[in-house]
Amino acid sequence: MSTHHIDIEFELNGRPERRHVDVRDNAIDMLGRCGLKGARESCGQGLCGCCTIYVDGAPASGCLYPAWKLQGKQVETLEALNTAGGELDPIQQAFIDCGAFQCGFCTPGFVMMTRKLLEAHPDPTEAQIEHYLSGNLCRCGTYPEITAAVRLAAKRAGARD
């Protein structure tokens, strides 16, 4: 019942990080204390996608990921997309241009999964979009705009190549 703490070292958005974590903390608890609020816990069951982060490059539900297990891992969050504080990532820009969010609570997760989708499928089919984004929920029901944003981001990336 008593709580235990542990020191971990990992890479966070390309920089070395050292943290003292409660063994009960999940990745989101810890990232919040790092000042990173893009990934956020909502359903607590890994079903809504609001807490999406990358661990060693693979998407993970931060709410189900014990913080201590990040020892030695590379962790990437939404904030990695615009650390310079300058231009937005093309996916973020496409989300804005298509009005692909309302309350915005789920948006970071959608942006993170769209990035993985477009890495794997630069010109995604309807089925591929659904497959990659089926683990992200938007209660405001902004799915038509989200789909449009994914297509716009893909189209712009294609035009650049």
Place this chain on the structure above:
Amino acid sequence: MTTERPPFTRLGKGLRRLEAVDKVTGRANYTHHVSLPGMLHAKIVRSHVAHGRLVGIDTADALAVPGVYGVFTGADILKIIPEPYYGPAFHDQPILAIDKVRYVGEPVAVVVAESPHVAEDAAGLVQADIEELPAVLDEIEAMRSDVYVHDSLRPAGTFADLKHLNGIRDTNVALTFGVKKGDVEAAFKTAHRVFKNTFKTHQVMHVPLEPMVSVADVHSAHAYVYTASQTPSFARTEIARLLGWRENQVTIKTAFLGGGFGCKLYVKLEPLAVALSMLCQRPVRVALTMAEQFYTITRHPTTFNIESAVDENGRILARRCEVIWNGGAYADIGPRVTQKSGFTAPGPYDIEHVDVTSVAVYTNRPPAGAFRGFGIPQLVWAYESQADIMAREMGIDPVEFRLRNVLSDGKRHATGTVMKDAAISQVLNRVAERFGWNKPFERTTGRFRRGRGIGVGIKACVSPTTSVAAVSVAADGSCSVQCNTVDMGQGSDTLMAMIVSEVLGVPAESVSVVNPDTDASPYDMATLGSRSTFHMGHAVRLAAEDALAKLLAMAKEVGVERIDPADLGTLFVRKFGMQAGTVIGTGVYKPTYQSPDKNTGQSEDITPNWMIGGTAMEVEVDTETGMYTILRMENVVDCGTALNPLVVQTQISGAAIMQLGTVTLEEMEFDEQGQLRNAGLSEYKIPGIQDIPRAIGREAVDAYQSNGPFGGKGVGESATFGVASALAAAIEDAVGVRITQLPIRPEKIWEGMRNNERAQL
């Protein structure tokens, strides 16, 4: 539509949300992330029975856990708040249970600890000794049961129309509201045909992705509350009332909400957070998990008995409506849903003889309150489903049947109010047109059958309510808006900035809209019921006009002939000799209203505006399994002028998709003991990207609300209205199965098809 429409400079052209960059970069400000120095974390211990006497609570084991700061029960709350009952219509809900528990999940105790993990662990060690009582869960049963959820009714003193209910005993009926017009009895006797149906809806939850959260910090006889709330002004009033303090001793601050949909209204966690902060003398965070939200507030299950008398031409002559709202264990805003939406139960139809009875009932379920649509989706589901049944039986096209009956401007609604700026037939015609209703439709004959459905609903904007706003012009000419409208995704901040832009000529993107803070922002009734565009839109318009008048006076005083919106700062430098000073414009808006007659529900002025929403659907049903696919969904609304068309579009499809979830996937499932089986997203599925119709169309008809700000009115709920009945009609059209009880599940369709087959043998 003869009203003259003034031209716009900024409104009417789409504008992206002002906070768009913050939302895509994850930096938007939500209460979810509020953390104060020294903050403690609370975990609520909940009742495991639906109805019972609270005999005792053993907190010793929990208190012994290292890191636990305190364990509190109703008795502790009573020490600091002698009357710890809250609620917007009835003061019936205790901060923590006292004497009795009334639903599974009701808060009975709370653990406060240094970390949320410790609080959670220790909460599991609190033992509540509850002597179980028989429970009543169904609204119909509750009407005649001798199991009473409350010993006596406790209406809030602020509402004159509820005072007569004070102290009434031995009933589960919180309130009955009626609308009577004409001679219903006589009309039914002369009718060509009479249709009598019952439609039911189920309990669902709002599921905002930012779970409810409140952080309170009470010190120096002042309560600072950071809360994900749609009602900062009400929260201040209610906390002040509970504490016996002045309103200016309570500060409520909100931020962007990660969804609200009606669940973050009035007070929910705020009284508990304040009480805990007082007991602990530290800031305390009360944050719910997704699962706990299901035990906090929900949408009313309903039973709607609807009886219509029709002549040989398909004109509805008379209608009886009995709507029973299952409000759960505490009234919340249920009594207002019962009244303010209840009077629209006869639908958007011109019916001479009407008798509506709308009843708010207590049961031992989690409380029900406001949910996107404020009761209207439940009503439209029933009256539009019956319209489809009647049209089908009389061999009249469903659109034609409706057009023969819909109210047009100048006609009197069932309440006696003359309809104005309600584009009902326009919406219906436009949905039909977009859908191609008059084109040949191929139903197919094989395993997969196609069908289509259409319908329309109306909502009266809740009245009478007040909004107050201020528009400040700083010494450099930059403008900000202070108002307590909460932006929970509906884009209200952006709209208010556009209104300031329209009046003052400054770019909308340059206007700052201050997050609601009751110390800085004036009163607003609430962000609910699609009222903000209309009410706060007017208040902000008036405030901007007031600011403009003051700027013009200042210009005259300093000898400037024409003011330049791009250089308002010059006026300040000229007047004050430096960049100094502030101009504050204020605006107060409250529409006209006439209370309904106590006996007949009649009023000449029941609402400032009507919101209209229509839906058409095409569905394909697998006759072997009952599984169905929605191939197309068209949604059309009347929101007056679409003031920010980009946001209007998203609100239309968003509302329809959310409603579709509650109609097709979602259902809170209770067992006989009142235990909820599926709290949490693993067993309560909301729509994902793969669950939406293959094609979604949306449109706001070209309309103008003549008493609205710049011709506008609300839009957040309208597209929910017609969804359920259109889907049920489409399924009946496809496979001949009539669903009368939501949700529309494949197994019900399958069972219906098997019953039809057996009937044919």
